[in-house]
Amino acid sequence: MPLVNGRRLVAALLLTAGLLSPQPAHARARHAEPAGVRQALDAMVAAGAPGVLARIDDDHGTWIATSGTADLDTGTPVPRQARFRVASVTKSMVATLVLQLVQEGRISLDEPIGRRLPGLVAHDDQITVRELLNHTGGLADYPKAAEFDDPEQYGRRTYTPDRLIAEAERLPRPPKGGFAYSNTGYILLGLLVEKVTGHDLGDELARRIFRPARMTRSYLPVTSQDIRGPHATGYYLPDGADLADLRPITRLNPSFAWAAYGVVSDARDLNRFYQALFSGKLVGPESLAQMRTGVTTPQAPVFPHYGLGLESVGLTCGETWGATGSIPGYETFSFADAAGRRRMTLSINVQRNDPAVAPMLLAGIDALNRYFCGEPYSVSPQVKESAGRTDRP
Template structure:
């Protein structure tokens, strides 16, 4: 499985890790970086009613830290108000608390927004979900006349994911380089392809979708996201960088565990906040915060960004190998299998940060959770389960249990 695919590596680890119920651990949640060259318009957030803390939520957040995250931030928004909770630290050296309104790299949650732009173009009659990608982007990939836009959106196009190439083994190296979309696609084309028609997660497909948006609209993808998604949804803290390596506004230091490092040794987690995000771009490059992600899913699931028919298609998913925890992937959306049923949204993982963002069917209840680490060792399984437990305690009002057993079973 690709190393930076939301919770995919974590789910693989479930097969080999001993799973225990979330355990209480640590305690509480500023750090500034230079302003970006093209700052987004900022606005003060209106005061909202304070939401009561869901039962067991503190335990779930503390357990996420105990599982190997330096810190975690969670935000809930619904008609009862807003609740923000943190645990752990924003920086392992300074021990600063997690900022309550921290910005972070949302990674593959970016796909939900890119997919929404594509669906808007379909709604406008400028694209078809079932047209081949080679119609608009001839010569970019072999067999482009047989791979549809829909297949790129739901990862059934049979494309390798470029980040499995040796070039992307060490984020401390590739995170300093600048990549063009052509270079990313070419890296993928040198790798063996998975079977077309079956789910195989591919960042390459979303690089092509970003190029498709630019081809059809004649504008940069970042501009289309701003015009079509960020502004209508009130996402004033979100932007898609190209090569600028910082994160503007309050944020936690991001960490990663290098391949082969002993997680038990002091200093094994390495800071990696600054990254040239050109390697991620349309696939997983956006910067945002929990408030804005909750606003996005409120707008999307509330029918303000695409019509109901297309929204239904976005939430019509193909089966994934990550079932039963993340059982289906639709058109830029994935589901999480909670004890009270499937809930849709997305996860994301990029060196420095992991994100979980989900909402109920109407977008009335939203929760986003961010941890300031990416790790692909065995411990990530428990980290994942603790994050899912936090989601379950909010949406379902009870601890998470794996289907077929208790939370203490494998």
């Protein structure tokens, strides 16, 4: 959820018919079109998304739709097989890998991170692997450092994991024990995986996650600036700028994201990932239950809980688990039902942190709700009260 790296402003405004775009979304459905989802995608574009891609996979087949444009200069449509930076959805994959190592008896969820990685953070003997996974370890979030104010600058630099952790250690720490989103924890988890396995994180993700889940279009770049394969131009909105000032930022050095939010994938592969995870192919039922045991977040009731690398969205038919992500250029929603039989991923080719983004984000939640629950997303007084609330760097 954190924006700049994955957390979003909580949308709390009802969409009206006036937000719907006159431009139709494009889709070639392999099963019946879910009622209202196409209109929700159009609403996202009307509310300021350059373009959006939705993909649904379930027992009835696949449904893909796009709305808006892949490029504001050329007006080309969003590729139906577009790849994108999935941002903090990466955390679900890294957490799954960590849980696999727990199942193998190679690490413990309740061991202190300082046992394997001494000296990287203060009080490392008091911060456990579990607390890194669910953001309760009391670590500062390195993207909040001034170093990361301008993506056009930091997106050209190369960062090591140690440098990212050092940037966080110079910041004030939040209280330990409560939920405080920290990408720093996942950088430590990436280093932990490498320490325990003796292999690069990208290689371990490919071997343990991507291949078993048949995610053939996914990879973890370290410094490579380009997105392989078809993709939409990514945009970001500088702080204080108007929507007319969206800037392209597709090419960047993703070393600042790495284990926290660096994976590149597409909607098909993300749906395959949650299908494999929730059906028990990647971890056992005990591990999966722990991943879905969440702490309360400041974004409740829209995003009420965060577990071990998984977050929930509070839909009208109940909590649904998956993850969201935001990185300069792209925002992602990816969720599945409990058994992984019904999956939906949304990719938006923009990152916005402005207060006016609320209708765009709410339209994305509406799309999820219309598919999973079969009805529009309803806004409660609690949700209205959370308008503009943010937990972003």
